[in-house]
Amino acid sequence: xxxxxxxxxxxxxxxxxxxxxxxxxxxxxxxxxxxxxxxxxxxxxxxxxxxxxxxxxxxxxxxxxxxxxxxxxxxxxxxxxxxxxxxxxxxxxxxxxxxxxxxxxxxxxxxxxxxxxxxxxxxxxxxxxxxxxxxxxxxxxxxxxxxxxxxxxxxxxxxxxxxxxxxxxxxxxxxxxxxxxxxxxxxxxxxxxxxxxxxxxxxxxxxxxxxxxxxxxxxxxxxxxxxxxxxxxxxxxxxxxxxxxxxxxxxxxxxxxxxxxxxxxxxxxxxxxxxx
Numbered sequence: 001x002x003x004x005x006x007x008x009x010x011x012x013x014x015x016x017x018x019x020x021x022x023x024x025x026x027x028x029x030x031x032x033x034x035x036x037x038x039x040x041x042x043x044x045x046x047x048x049x050x051x052x053x054x055x056x057x058x059x060x061x062x063x064x065x066x067x068x069x070x071x072x073x074x075x076x077x078x079x080x081x082x083x084x085x086x087x088x089x090x091x092x093x094x095x096x097x098x099x100x101x102x103x104x105x106x107x108x109x110x111x112x113x114x115x116x117x118x119x120x121x122x123x124x125x126x127x128x129x130x131x132x133x134x135x136x137x138x139x140x141x142x143x144x145x146x147x148x149x150x151x152x153x154x155x156x157x158x159x160x161x162x163x164x165x166x167x168x169x170x171x172x173x174x175x176x177x178x179x180x181x182x183x184x185x186x187x188x189x190x191x192x193x194x195x196x197x198x199x200x201x202x203x204x205x206x207x208x209x210x211x212x213x214x215x216x217x218x219x220x221x222x223x224x225x226x227x228x229x230x231x232x233x234x235x236x237x238x239x240x241x242x243x244x245x246x247x248x249x250x251x252x253x254x255x256x257x258x259x260x261x262x263x264x265x266x267x268x269x270x271x272x273x274x275x276x
Contacts, residue, residue, distance in 0.1 A: 032069065032076040032096045032235060034227075035086035036061055039152075039173045042198030043263035044100045044118070044225075047080070049202075060263050061099040064117070067255075068246040082172070084154040093232025097239060101228045104158045112236055115244045116224030117251075118260070120192035122160040124149075125214040127181050138218055147187025150180050159223045160190050174199045178208040192223065201267040 036045035036057055045061045047054035057078050069076045081089065089095040091110055103113055124143060126135055140161045143149050151157055153170040162168065169186055171177070174196065177189040193214055200209045229239050250256045 032074060032239065033079060033094075034065055034076060034097045034099055035079050035081045035089065035095045036099050037083050037086065038080040039082070039175075040199065040202065041100050041174070041195050042202050043260065043267055044195065045080075046198070046202055046267075058263075060118070060260055063259055063263075064247075064250075064256075065099070067250065067259075068243050072242060074242075082154075083152070087154065087228070090228055090230045091232075093230045096230055096233040096235060098228045100225050102156045102159055102223055102225055104156050107156070107228060110231070111228035112231055112240055114227040114229065114240050115247060116226055117247045117256070118225050119222035120194050120225065122157075122190070122217040122220045122223055123193040123196075123214045124160075124188050124190055124217060125177070125181075125196070125212050126188050127211055128213045129211070130187070131213065134213060134215070136215060136218075140217065143188050148185070150177055150186035150189035152177075157190055159220065160217050161220065162190065175203045175205065178205070178212055182208075182211075198264070198267050 036059070040046040041059075043060055045057060045059040048056055048058045057080050062078055065076060065078060079095070081095075086095070086098050087101075090098045098111075101107065101111075101113075107113070124137075124140075137143060144167060148169050149162075149167070151162075151168045151170055152174060153172055157163075157168065168190075169180075171180065174191065177186075177191060177196070178200070180186045180189060191214075193216070196214070197209070200206065227240075227243060229236050233239065247256070250259070
């Protein structure tokens, strides 16, 4: 009987010794969380549509995260949140990183920015009807003198040359910016021209696209966009080096450009199917 119990005890002890490192490894394995803009920022992040209904997050950002973390065997999750909440939860350490963020001095202090992984052009838009010959300005202050200017809550417009958010009429959704012009709530709005085109395409707002004219902000440079990593993330020192190394590799072999073109084609395809 004693020998039997000794044998059982030895088997159990061996099992614990063998399984403990694996259990510890599972516990230490990162399970990262990244947030994207819930009102969409196409082609960088947007929702797949099934019969016109939004389903799971998709886009350049989502695929880029997959290319970075899946080969490394790191588990991660992408969640869509209102932009201000996305930034707050990253700041608080609830979420590890926010995708597609431009920089300003405050964000540089509050987060760990990745290397830039794409660039956009800051632009201003107006109705062609109001300015049939176009409207070119020498500084952003001229827009304010001509009428009310709209933007998006929580967005950074410092790279537009617009630092006084108190003088910006802020709304929640990029797709509503052209409608604000139609309703005469604003005479101008600020947007990155590439994401506005994607927003109009994915929301089947082709008629509004024909009513708008836009110009790149004078004296502006293409605006770099980054991932913002939480300073409170347990894996902050892991995320950026891995992300930056992979982005550099993908840029060198042309895969970043191909990934962007793929999502632009997806948006164009959706627009064409709607027109057909």
